[in-house]
Amino acid sequence: METAAKSRFVVSGAPHARGGDSTREIMLDVIIALLPAAVMAAFYFGFDAALLMVIGGASALLFEILWNLAVKKPAVPGDLSAVVTGLLLAFNLPPNAPFWLPIVGSLFAIVVVKQLFGGLGQNFLNPALAGRAFLMASYPAIMTDYLAVMPNQFEGITSATPLQYIKANPDAQILSSDLLTAFIGQKYGVLGETCAVALLLGGLYLILRRVVNWRVPFFYLATVAALSYALGRAGSPVYDLLTGGVMLGAFFMATDFATSPVTPAGKVIFGVGCGALTMIIRTFSGAYPEGVSYSILLMNLTVPLIDRWTRPKTFGKGKAA
Amino acid sequence: MLFVRTFKNGVHPSDQKKATMKKPIRIILPEKGSEVVYPMQQHLGAPAKPVVASGDRVLLGQRIAEMGGRVSSPIHASVSGVVSAIEPRLTPTGLVSQSVIIENDGLMLEDKSLATREDWRSLSREEIIDIVRDAGVVGLGGAGFPTHIKMSPPDYTKIDCFIVNAAECEPYLTSDYRVLIEETDRLLEGVEVMLGVFPNAEAVIAIETNKMEAVNRLSALVKRNPRVDVVPLYTKYPQGAEKQLINAVTGRVVPKGGLPADVGVVVNNADTVIAVHRSVVRGRPLMRRIVTVSGGAVMNKGNYKVRIGMPISGLIEATGGFREEPAKVLCGGPMMGFAMYDLDAPIIKTSSAIVALTEREARLPEQSGCIRCGKCVEHCPMGLMPLELNKFAIAADYGKFEEYDGSSCIECGCCTYICPAKRHLAQSIKTAKRLARSR
Structure with missing residues (x-):
């Protein structure tokens, strides 16, 4: 309408107010929530581990900027999602990984998994986990060298990660002291996953800030606990919750917006599916003691279907008019 | 004591009511010699048809336009003067509507048909509905649905609940609140009129808990009346949306595509009940309404009793103009209100507020890509998936849009409000609804 050009005031459609957090604030909250686990990783595994995390976040941001330049978008992204991806990828590396490893992983995660599929919100796989899977397939020896760095102040089994140990010794006695060390993170593993209590705190922060919905982590953890109990696994069910990548996966990986369902019922199904696949891989796979990443990646693929099947009921629908 | 009720989902915008809540209603009259503008379309339904011609002398309260169809409403002069033109004018909702323009002579000479009815209690149900219809009463909350249609459901004996909507969940607005505080007696008498029309109904006055003074005051007054109850509602937007309000108060669910009467309920906004009272008891047609004038750019924020047809520029001037x-x-309000091109449009029957925002208040963030956080789904009071509807709207896929119940959107704006990517969800869904309908 021609009046628009002559209008004295700004004219736009309602609503004229905006509230809630921005994408940037949400991503900042995720970074804040990851800090306790990052600090504990540095404490247990030393300076090189800290450097790996910094390189992971920085290289992911750099690749996002380079991509933006290549496709002629504003160079510096308005959100911090690339930093979150890079940091999460570094969390999945063994503590002695070479410094080029997070860079290669970030390149794959940001360019191939995220940007080639349309960027933030459009990727169908979790970029950090797909990056990890890529590194796992390309550099299996480096990626599974969990035992190279002994955690600070560690006293315990030095021949295996907790999950490797109970895979080899299904009838092992898990003592309450083992549960405690698993809870505070004195155990072998990739650098971001070991300190369960730090991840739990970060996860609760995200739920209280309403950044992530409680459904996915709750049903993920509940399913892991229930199946651990049902399958009669060593130290069940607490040991399964505190070891491996379950805490990291349930709170930070499975809750990735782009690759998890948006519907309330969908989140429940997704959480249960992740938990069930994790426990199936942990218990029944021949070689893998751990199944968090692959179970989440597999569930990522089901998200469009889950969302379609779990559409919320429109208010008033199905009532006789 | 009172059990606070609410609906599912919704958002919590800053209510911005403090600035005008305590401001008593002030009467504002159009200046002598000024233009008063009556668009023929200021209600839902067919536009009214002018029954006066250019040059005619008209009196205050005289009917200047008749109903243009079954769902329509007549319009009355709110001043006395001379019809200076009948021509298309812009309404505050951005619509161009044929309008009767009266030059106000400032004398306020009343039409002799205006007379108080001492005997209103002996009127029949049909007579009351006719009076309300002929007085041009429509929903003053915003939609402008003709009130006499609401009063005539297929089977009026099945209406067991009459709700006075005083939720006033829109930020900035306090006009209904002032009505509750200042015109309490007339409101309760208006409720009595409505209960006469619906003999099997009980009345519920529904008020959000950010207006406890009104809750307490009315609760005390209706304590001994078995047919009237006051229900406090949790302060949440859109608490005053008809379907959400009915669900909060009665627990009933209005079917998709249905009306409140389908579940035995009739809802009227508080100021509408006052208009019903004025038409039936005082014999006066709808000629004025309460308007909240607020926002950072306004000099004197407050609540004003304004003649319908008064240009908004005149109203702003009379209240002391702009600060900037x-x-x-x-x-x-900011959630569902209309942004105006200029101030030439008049106050119409549905204009509940004029909110003038400063540059800082009006500034909106840029939109970015959807991150699929699902907050729009989580907060939609209608249980829709705004992110999907937005996609279908952009792709002009109206088949999918309908499959996902796009037409059930009540346009409350919660999705746009809450979206972290600041996407224009409600705006595109609204547009798609109209395009899908006109296909």
Whole structure:
């Protein structure tokens, strides 16, 4: 309408107010929530581990900027999602990984998994986990060298990660002291996953800030606990919750917006599916003691279907008019 | 004591009511010699048809336009003067509507048909509905649905609940609150009129808990009346949306595509009940309404009793003008109000507020890509998936849009409000609804 050009005031459609957090604030909250686990990783595994995390976040941001330049978008992204991806990828590396490893992983995660599929919100796989899977397939020896760095102040089994140990010794006695060390993170593993209590705190922060919905982590953890109990696994069910990548996966990986369902019922199904696949891989796979990443990646693929099947009921629908 | 009720989902925008809540209603009259503008379309339904001609002398309260169809409403002069023109004018909702323009002679000479009815209690149900219809009463909350249609459901004996909507969940607005505080007696008498029309109904006055003074005051007054109850509602937007309100108060669910009467309920806004009272008891047609004038750019924020047809520029001037040039001026509140091109449009029956926002208040963030956080789904009071509807709207896929119940959207704006990517969800869904309908 021609009046628009002559209008004295700004004219736009309602609503004229905006509230809630921005994408940037949400991503900042995720970074804040990851800090306790990052600090504990540095404490247990030393300076090189800290450097790996910094390189992971920085290289992911750099690749996002380079991509933006290549496709002629504003160079510096308005959100911090690339930093979150890079940091999460570094969390999945063994503590002695070479410094080029997070860079290669970030390149794959940001360019191939995220940007080639349309960027933030459009990727169908979790970029950090797909990056990890890529590194796992390309550099299996480096990626599974969990035992190279002994955690600070560690006293315990030095021949295996907790999950490797109970895979080899299904009838092992898990003592309450083992549960405690698993809870505070004195155990072998990739650098971001070991300190369960730090991840739990970060996860609760995200739920209280309403950044992530409680459904996915709750049903993920509940399913892991229930199946651990049902399958009669060593130290069940607490040991399964505190070891491996379950805490990291349930709170930070499975809750990735782009690759998890948006519907309330969908989140429940997704959480249960992740938990069930994790426990199936942990218990029944021949070689893998751990199944968090692959179970989440597999569930990522089901998200469009889950969302379609779990559409919320429109208010008033199905009532006789 | 009172059990606070609510509906599912919704958002919590800053209510911005403090600035005008305590401001008593002040009467404002159009200046002598000024233009008063009556668009023929200021209600839902067919536009009214002028029954006066250019040059005619008209009196205050005289009917100047008749109903243009079954769902329509007549319009009355709110001043006395001379019809200076009948021509298309812009309404505050951005619509161009044929309008009767009266030059106000400032004398306020009343039409002799205006007379108080001492005997209103002996009127029949049909007579009351006819009076309300002929007085041009429509829903003053915003939609402008003709009130006499609401009063005539297929089977009026099945209406067991009459709700006075005083939720006033839109930020900035306090006009209904002032009505509750200042016109309490007339409101309760209006409720009595409505209960006469619905003999099997009980009345519920529904008020959000951010207006406890009104809750307490009315609760005390209706304590001994078995047919009237006051229900406090949790302060949440859109608590006053008809379907959400009915669900909160009665637990009933209005079917998709249905009306409140389908579940035995009739809802009227508080100021509408006052208009019903004025038409039936005082014999006066709808000629004025309460308007909240607020926003950072306004000099004197407050609540004003304004003649329908008074140009908004005149209203702003009469209240003391602007503190600074506003960047955006809304007719209505920030969640569902209309942004206006200029101030030439008049106050119409549905204009609950004029909110003039400063540059800072009007500034909106840029939109970015959807991150699929699902907050729009989580907060939609209608249980829709705004992110999907937005996709279908952009792709002009109206088949999918309908499959996902796009037409059930009540346009409350919660999705746009809450979206972290600041996407224009409600705006595109609204547009798609109209395009899908006109296909």
